[in-house]
Each structure stands twice: as structure tokens, then as C-alpha cells.
Amino acid sequence: MTNQQNGVQLRIENMKKKFGSTEVIKGIDLQVDAGEFVAVVGKSGCGKSTLLRLIAGLEEKTEGTIYQNDAPLSKENDDARVMFQEDRLLPWQDVLTNVGFGLQLQNDWQTGAKQLLQEVGLEDHASKWPSLLSGGQKQRVALARALAANPRLLLFDEPLGALDALTRIEMQGLIEEIWKRNQFTALLVTHDVSEAIMLADRIIVISEGTISYDRDVPLPRPRERSHPVFKEIERELYAELLEESHKQQTFAMQS
Numbered sequence: 001m002t003n004q005q006n007g008v009q010l011r012i013e014n015m016k017k018k019f020g021s022t023e024v025i026k027g028i029d030l031q032v033d034a035g036e037f038v039a040v041v042g043k044s045g046c047g048k049s050t051l052l053r054l055i056a057g058l059e060e061k062t063e064g065t066i067y068q069n070d071a072p073l074s075k076e077n078d079d080a081r082v083m084f085q086e087d088r089l090l091p092w093q094d095v096l097t098n099v100g101f102g103l104q105l106q107n108d109w110q111t112g113a114k115q116l117l118q119e120v121g122l123e124d125h126a127s128k129w130p131s132l133l134s135g136g137q138k139q140r141v142a143l144a145r146a147l148a149a150n151p152r153l154l155l156f157d158e159p160l161g162a163l164d165a166l167t168r169i170e171m172q173g174l175i176e177e178i179w180k181r182n183q184f185t186a187l188l189v190t191h192d193v194s195e196a197i198m199l200a201d202r203i204i205v206i207s208e209g210t211i212s213y214d215r216d217v218p219l220p221r222p223r224e225r226s227h228p229v230f231k232e233i234e235r236e237l238y239a240e241l242l243e244e245s246h247k248q249q250t251f252a253m254q255s
């Protein structure tokens with residue numbers, strides 16, 4: 001089931017992106033429903049972050065159109081926020097101010113920022129400097145800061161990539177809970193196949209700048225890693241990724 005009320009609908013048509021003479025995105029067509037959670041998987045360098053940056057309006061496309069709720073996007077996407085692998089917190093500001101950064105034009109921004117810290121379970125850390133937090137806590141602050149803008153689209157660019165396995169699982173639970181509560185549309189770039197199956201309504205694989213695989217995850221939430229359908233999708237995804245990798249190696253040896 002998807003969160004339809006707050007999230008935006010996306011439609012990407014024939015998206016292409018070149019850096020110099022190298023075409024990184026070679027023609028992507030993708031539709032994402034309002035409130036849908038889509039995971040983007042693929043080999044390092046296949047263009048996942050570039051796709052996210054194009055949707056965020058942080059990168060200029062070479063060709064194609066992105067429609068958001070049927071309106072073409074032409075500049076920075078005000079409805080979207082990106083959460084990166086590195087926390088990007090301001091080290092000279094305390095946690096509360098970091099979260100309230102986007103709220104500071106509002107009179108009572110401290111109350112709003114405290115509520116967001118509560119949402120991510122860090123209400124007792126408001127006056128700390130970021131340097132005193134663990135990696136997982138810093139990512140919780142980064143998530144609260146992203147939520148401050150009440151985004152209708154959250155773009156997660158491998159945000160849990162630097163965390164230890166247990167913290168990562170905890171953060172997956174938090175992201176799922178917050179997505180359900182806030183009802184935004186979500187795109188998650190991840191290298192972790194089980195993370196994709198745990199969180200996404202749908203998984204796409206990007207290979208050589210195009211979508212090579214696209215399937216729904218028909219599992220109830222919260223999900224069990226031991227569920228036979230979970231295992232089946234896991235096997236399918238690894239097979240797809242290995243096949244793509246094999247094709248690329250063969251191509252590299254022939255050329």
C-alpha cells in the first residue's frame with residue numbers, strides 16, 4: 001500500500017545525461033506513484049546518484065523530461081530533499097539549530113525542530129555538537145533536517161552506507177516508520193539488496209544507464225527477511241546484478 005496524500009507523482013521520459021562525451025544515463029523512462037517507495041539498485045558507477053540528482057534538479061539533463069504531478073520540472077525541485085551518505089551537518093551549530101536550519105524564518109522554529117528530534121528519537125541531544133554524536137545519531141539528525149522542509153519527495157542517496165549492520169537495521173525501521181507517517185514519495189539508492197527488499201514497494205536495477213529490471217515487492221510490512229518471497233526476490237536480484245556484471249566484463253574484454 002502506498003502513501004498517496006502527501007507524496008508527489010513522478011514521470012520520467014527518455015531521460016539522458018552526458019558528462020562531456022560520456023553518456024551516463026542513456027534513456028530512462030520511469031513512473032513513480034504518489035507515496036510509492038522505490039529502491040534503485042545497480043553496480044557502482046551505473047548512474048544511480050546521477051538519476052537522483054536529476055530528479056532533485058541538482059543536475060541539468062541532456063535530454064528528456066521529468067514531470068512532477070504532471071508539471072515539467074525545469075529547475076531545483078522545491079518539493080524534494082536529499083539525504084546523503086555523509087551527514088552534511090554544520091559542525092559549528094548544535095543539533096537543534098542544524099535541524100531547524102530550514103525552519104528559522106518561522107517564529108517558533110525551536111518547537112518545530114524539537115518535535116522533529118523527537119520523531120527520530122534524539123530529543124535529549126538537542127544542545128550537543130554534531131561531533132559528539134555517533135554515525136547513526138548524525139544520520140538521524142540529517143533525517144530530521146530533511147523532514148523539516150516537509151518534503152513531498154525524499155531522495156535517499158545510500159544514507160545508511162557508512163553505518164554498522166545493527167545501526168543500519170535500526171535506521172531502516174526508522175525510515176520506514178517515518179515514511180508511513182509523513183506520506184512522502186521515496187527513492188532510495190542502495191547497494192544493499194536486502195535493504196531494498198525490506199523497504200521498497202518496488203525495486204529497479206540500473207545497468208549501463210538504463211533500467212534493466214523493475215519489480216514490485218508484494219510483501220506485507222514490517223517485513224521478515226526469512227519470508228520465502230523475500231528470499232526469492234533476493235535470489236532474483238543477485239542473479240540480475242551478477243548477469244549485468246558478467247555482460248559488462250565480457251564487453252570490456254571484447255573491446
Ligand SMILES: Nc1ncnc2c1ncn2[C@@H]1O[C@H](COP(=O)(O)OP(=O)(O)OP(=O)(O)O)[C@@H](O)[C@H]1O
Nearest residue numbers: 019020024042043044045046047048049050051189
Ligand atoms: N559531475 C560529474 N562529472 C563527470 N562525471 C561524472 C559526474 N558525476 C558523475 N559522473 C560519472 O557518472 C558515472 C555515474 O556516476 P553516479 O555517481 O551516478 O554512479 P552511481 O551508480 O551512483 O555510483 P556509486 O554506486 O559508486 O555511488 C560515473 O562514471 C561517474 O564518474
